[in-house]
Amino acid sequence: MSDGRRGPPGPELPRIVGDMMAFVGLGEAELDAVRRSAPVVLRHEAALTAAVYEHLLSFPESARFFVLEDGAPDLPRIERRKASLGRWLRDTATAVMDAERAYSLLAMGISHSHRTWGLGGQVPAELMVGSMSLVQAALTRILHAELPTPAEALEASIAWNKLLLVHLNVILMGYFLPPPSPRT
């Protein structure tokens, strides 16, 4: 597992992700549970992304990323962001955790933590954690409502939660990286 050093993980990242998956017990059975429930989850993709963004827009600390200079919602940007969240959800639902996925999650972390966006600046880590919690809660409700038995919903929910927290961990690794050195 990562030893907590704050340097770029480089070629070690896929191994670190593999260790994380082993630690939380995210194996083939859990990845299969995610894949099996994917069609049900993705039927609700639009409602899920809309609910997450409605929530983000209802708190000033997250809404400031999605407003124009005059404070009005930046609707095209909000639609783009919902589409990005939907794309991430579809990729996640494939339950593929290869090197390409690991580096794309790290890049996602870096883009939220190291770039500045409109009036918002950099996205605080706690909003990433909070958003993942919103997604987890929404997924659990969907699985509970849609899967044939509560036992299947429970197993699928456990598997999704493990996968989402491994994603979150890689995203947060981007936050631990040092800021880019100033141009000379």
Ligand code: HEM
């Ligand atoms: C579950 C958590 C989240 C996921 C999976 C996610 C996913 C993404 C993806 C895939 C992109 C586009 C690709 C990239 O630049 O990396 C993106 C861009 C962005 N996200 Fe997130 N995001 C999350 C949470 C948040 C939160 C909490 C905020 C702010 C409150 C936020 C603000 C932004 C902004 C400002 C951009 C780029 C802006 C633009 O192009 O207009 N994201 N996000």
